[in-house]
Amino acid sequence: MSDVRHFIARNVASLLRNGDVINLGVGIPTLTTQYLPDDVEVLIQAENGVIGCGPEAVGEQIDRDIIDAGAKCITVIPGGWFFDSAVSFGIIRGAHLDATILGALQVDEKGNLANWYVPGKLLPGPGGAMDLVAGARQVIVAMEHVTKYGEPKILSECTLPLTAIGVVTTIVTDAAILKRAELGLELVAIAPGETIESVRAKTGCPLHLPKEGQVGEMLQ
């Protein structure tokens, strides 16, 4: 299970470019930065009001006034900046983030995202999720391909309440990397051990093959 999470994180990392400004959701996304290639450095924003997030603070580094959105005490790199929530979501809404990476309950072929509410479960608050996916240039969903009951999470149409309409640009799972294209979802790469057919079998909507080139292999 932990291996799967790291496998997904490594493949998300491969999508980032040097100089990108990104926001990381909780869970798998926070694992991403440890898999960045040596020549790729990114700047991390946290929506509670900091840009230039470094690793978690330990020992004497701990400053209780410096947290990330998950309430973890963090370090900040030289050249970092602090700001209030209005500016923070200005950065987010104003397309100043190259990517936001976050988990999902469901994604569909129209790029719709459901990741905030399962009716009948604990009353949820959207937090910053609706803002992040509406504003970032790329919305990268990092999640397992199917539910723990083996049901598809990638569908023709989300059945859960939506977080946003038509925003998802890329999906990275334990089985495949999918990009949203004009016609729907395009199969960019598959995991070692998977085939195009095996990925299609666990996906709830048609998957298109790339118009040019061929389906690649995900990083081990």
Added chain:
Amino acid sequence: MSDVRHFIARNVASLLRNGDVINLGVGIPTLTTQYLPDDVEVLIQAENGVIGCGPEAVGEQIDRDIIDAGAKCITVIPGGWFFDSAVSFGIIRGAHLDATILGALQVDEKGNLANWYVPGKLLPGPGGAMDLVAGARQVIVAMEHVTKYGEPKILSECTLPLTAIGVVTTIVTDAAILKRAELGLELVAIAPGETIESVRAKTGCPLHLPKEGQVGEMLQ
């Protein structure tokens, strides 16, 4: 003429209360602060991005990065603050100013103000005037009662293009102090040497007398 300006400024000053936060337009309004009673201290905002404006800077006080909206190098009192234009007009629009004091071409009994544009004359820009009068709690107009041709500037209805609708709360001239009330303009005080009738004669709309109390006398 200079006497008239100072007379008006002194009477504007008498309307301010201790602790007021104000913005001063160019001309007569800038003379106001020298006539504040000893027990009245106000905080002055300048819309280019400073609150706590002190007197004009001289000699070694001059810091070329510190100007007011008239581009004059000023001093700033301890406890002053600098901010950008979005915050500045947030302060203005958001009713954080107790009063804005400014000149006018015409005012009418509905509180309409015309102070930015005489058709046929130099192409004007509104600057911050439209924002200031829309946002401040009190809009105090400081001007001469009639034009240099002796025509009324206080009218039933402005004939010049408007700066804003229904915003003027008080008018201070060389002849009278008028307040906007439900029915129209109310004569609060008259200048020494004027009578109610003489003020009415140079005013282009009806002037009501106070419902309670009587018409006062302006400060010499």
Added chain:
Amino acid sequence: MGKFSRDKLASKQAVIEKFQDGQTILLGGFNRVGAPGTLFKYLHESAARDLTLVCNNCSNDPAGIWYPASQVISEGRVRQLKISFTRTNTELISLYESRKLEVELIPQGTLAERIRAAAYGLGGFLTTVGYGTLLAEGKQIIHANGKDYLLELPLHADLALVKATKADLMGNAVCRATTKNFNTIMAPAADFTILEADQIVPVGELPPEEIDIPGIFVDMVIQSEEVLK
């Protein structure tokens, strides 16, 4: 009536007297950081009820700084909660589902911007955030520049409770690092703003370039008590 004064230091009693039934109150902070824990205690100690509370999140962890605020909710003194992030409060669902509490869920950035709109005199703003979701229900849709937007309205309050690292007696305040969060925008968005500071310094001691909240947005200043973090 102006908000300029060189001595805004207030007593606990003076603060408690400001709380009245039926008020809408903004609560600063993001998780424990920048949360005015002393003011939460005073709010809890007051008798005010039928309140509307507005905050990013509100933990009911008994060891946490938000606990007194969450108790005001538990005690049934809150009519409506406007909030972005509920997962730090395990009790909200039962209060909500038993209809003892109205909850308005607001995306975090929209919450911040609605508060700023109130602070800065805007009649509302257009955003795509939340468009097409459950949270768009009942909201006016405006078509502009070829696109559909939700019209979000200003969120004004009677009181704001905010926190700073340092403040002077005029109410100028510095909010260090990530403590700014909702404090800087809530301060100007209420009719009356009470600021709690860890340290209170003489006027003129805070460098103007570091001030996050100017005194004109603040009515009362109090010294933080030792409170839970």
Added chain:
Amino acid sequence: MGKFSRDKLASKQAVIEKFQDGQTILLGGFNRVGAPGTLFKYLHESAARDLTLVCNNCSNDPAGIWYPASQVISEGRVRQLKISFTRTNTELISLYESRKLEVELIPQGTLAERIRAAAYGLGGFLTTVGYGTLLAEGKQIIHANGKDYLLELPLHADLALVKATKADLMGNAVCRATTKNFNTIMAPAADFTILEADQIVPVGELPPEEIDIPGIFVDMVIQSEEVLK
């Protein structure tokens, strides 16, 4: 494509190449203070025309820092000017009246807020400023909360030219005292932002609490030349 880099220092030539015909360009500054005079010179030296310039004011005083920008207008290279305060430029009226220049007059606060709306991804905002005046002509009126407002739209640009007192090589910048004005909000409102600084310092030297413009809003940094003030 990301805007994070540890070396944004650019040459005059690199700046001049960014100017292209038909661009909309934001010009920072309020009177002489905070005006990027070196970038005005480079803009004037470029061949770009058919421009839309956006600024608070633009003096044509030959002894002033704005003069090169005003010359770009005089030379007929500007199609439209969006401006708040025209009285510092005695030439605008004749250009405007001879229909050589389109001018959009914008109340100063609405100008600032429209730029911020573009910077921060809002579809517009509601304001009473300008309602019932000539400047409301052609604007959509929105009824909200029982009141009529003008809908003001975001003012986005291709380029922003801004000025700081100090900047580091990541583009983080400090704008001292009243030099902030339009610089801090114009920086994030354009696709490409060029920042001129009086002093350039190593990364990490600017205290985070004093930064007015973060590097993520800046594409190029140049050292100010000695220019007219």
